[in-house]
Amino acid sequence: xxxxxxxxxxxxxxxxxxxxxxxxxxxxxxxxxxxxxxxxxxxxxxxxxxxxxxxxxxxxxxxxxxxxxxxxxxxxxxxxxxxxxxxxxxxxxxxxxxxxxxxxxxxxxxxxxxxxxxxxxxxxxxxxxxxxxxxxxxxxxxxxxxxxxxxxxxxxxxxxxxxxxxxxxxxxx
Ligand code: THU
Numbered sequence: 001x002x003x004x005x006x007x008x009x010x011x012x013x014x015x016x017x018x019x020x021x022x023x024x025x026x027x028x029x030x031x032x033x034x035x036x037x038x039x040x041x042x043x044x045x046x047x048x049x050x051x052x053x054x055x056x057x058x059x060x061x062x063x064x065x066x067x068x069x070x071x072x073x074x075x076x077x078x079x080x081x082x083x084x085x086x087x088x089x090x091x092x093x094x095x096x097x098x099x100x101x102x103x104x105x106x107x108x109x110x111x112x113x114x115x116x117x118x119x120x121x122x123x124x125x126x127x128x129x130x131x132x133x134x135x136x137x138x139x140x141x142x143x144x145x146x147x148x149x150x151x152x153x154x155x156x157x158x159x160x161x162x163x164x165x166x167x168x169x170x171x172x173x
Pocket of ligand 1: 045048050051052067068069070077078079080081116117118119122
């Protein structure tokens with residue numbers, strides 16, 4: 001006999017915009033992508049040869065870039081996105097981020113023309129910053145050339161995310 005209980009299916013849909021080139025972006029977005037691509041030049045990635053650059057536009061109008069910083073002890077290395085977030089957290093604590101553009105130059109391949117996808121740890125870190133500032137961070141994902149994926153916020157890339165509110169004690173609620 002089947003026990004009666006209620007169940008339902010839930011669906012989470014990711015919708016995003018694909019730009020064939022920077023031509024369909026605002027000049028400010030195109031500038032952020034240009035900065036992220038340029039930042040790859042100063043990445044420290046002697047082990048993977050995969051240079052990542054991330055550029056953020058803050059609410060106060062400032063732009064900052066970060067790159068991946070690797071280490072001979074591989075797990076010690078830090079992704080470009082988290083280098084950038086740490087920098088912003090230190091220099092402009094609590095300042096909202098409007099947009100983050102991310103690009104890469106893969107020296108193992110002659111072309112880098114597919115949009116980069118931030119790793120899970122970086123998605124969690126970017127989303128933490130969204131929660132901290134109560135402000136969505138629009139993502140522009142690209143390579144040194146080719147398509148750009150425009151995604152409304154980091155939360156969309158991390159469905160059912162683990163949030164700080166889960167750690168709240170009863171007395172805080
Ligand atoms: N990496 C980033 O900096 N950001 C990403 O979104 C993906 C991966 C770095 C980590 C490592 O230094 C290299 O790329 C290869 O995984």
